[in-house]
Amino acid sequence: MILKIGGSAITIKDAKEPTIDEENLDRITQEVSKYNDDLIIVHGAGSYGHIYAQKFGIGDVIGNVNDHLYKLEGVCRTQASVQLLNYMVCTKLHEKGVPAIGIKPSSFIVTDNKRITLCDTEVIKRYVDNGFVPVLYGDAVLDYNDYMKYAIISGDQIIAYLAEQLKADRVILSSDVDGIYTDNPKTNPDAELLEVVTKDSEYVTTANNDQSDVTGGMSGKVKELLDLADKGIQSQIINAEVPGNIQLAVSGQKVKGTIIK
Numbered sequence: 001m002i003l004k005i006g007g008s009a010i011t012i013k014d015a016k017e018p019t020i021d022e023e024n025l026d027r028i029t030q031e032v033s034k035y036n037d038d039l040i041i042v043h044g045a046g047s048y049g050h051i052y053a054q055k056f057g058i059g060d061v062i063g064n065v066n067d068h069l070y071k072l073e074g075v076c077r078t079q080a081s082v083q084l085l086n087y088m089v090c091t092k093l094h095e096k097g098v099p100a101i102g103i104k105p106s107s108f109i110v111t112d113n114k115r116i117t118l119c120d121t122e123v124i125k126r127y128v129d130n131g132f133v134p135v136l137y138g139d140a141v142l143d144y145n146d147y148m149k150y151a152i153i154s155g156d157q158i159i160a161y162l163a164e165q166l167k168a169d170r171v172i173l174s175s176d177v178d179g180i181y182t183d184n185p186k187t188n189p190d191a192e193l194l195e196v197v198t199k200d201s202e203y204v205t206t207a208n209n210d211q212s213d214v215t216g217g218m219s220g221k222v223k224e225l226l227d228l229a230d231k232g233i234q235s236q237i238i239n240a241e242v243p244g245n246i247q248l249a250v251s252g253q254k255v256k257g258t259i260i261k
């Protein structure tokens with residue numbers, strides 16, 4: 001099983017600087033610890049990644065030499081910040097008895113035009129086979145496109161890639177909303193949660209303007225998951241902010257949310 005823990009659930013995403021949501025991290029890792037079969041966790045970056053990625057314009061076309069120097073600093077700062085978050089997530093998982101192994105995506109993934117092209121999953125697979133729980137995350141990586149040189153990959157792109165390569169049985173993506181709606185539930189009281197979304201569904205994904213999200217928020221997630229569904233792997237979006245949801249979902253029980261197939 002591949003589980004994405006949304007960055008908006010474990011960090012305060014609209015904070016002005018990287019800020020952890022201690023309470024949620026503690027609860028979510030506790031819920032995850034109830035699962036004891038093959039598992040890969042991927043977490044989002046929340047305020048640990050998006051603030052830097054946006055400030056330094058990582059993934060934008062590089063202008064002059066000074067701009068390149070600025071981007072170098074940005075890649076360093078983004079990587080260091082999300083790695084720190086990963087360390088905190090893994091440490092919390094260890095406290096709950098989960099054999100979590102932090103794996104730095106930028107050390108073995110290269111993108112081409114922001115899509116993963118180089119990524120050897122053998123190490124991840126071997127960790128899983130030995131009973132570990134690899135924990136990856138959205139990161140700033142090298143990109144083969146010489147105009148941009150660097151890119152941000154979301155945890156969502158990573159889960160879709162790993163799910164396909166490692167033939168995952170189940171993919172769960174937890175975020176800070178219940179799922180996908182027919183319309184914006186904040187502005188339309190008649191908006192309904194869709195239990196199932198396919199590429200033919202009519203749905204609306206909302207953006208929260210207070211939060212910097214360089215990887216496309218919910219619409220980016222749905223796109224990744226619809227592509228995955230096209231390859232025959234269905235997934236489920238659930239709300240990690242609701243206590244008990246992750247535990248129910250990982251144990252295969254019914255949870256409010258949206259299935260993408």
Ligand code: IP8
Nearest residue numbers: 044045049138154155215
């Ligand atoms: O939070 C974004 O990953 P996401 C990664 O899964 C960075 O979209 C570094 C902003």
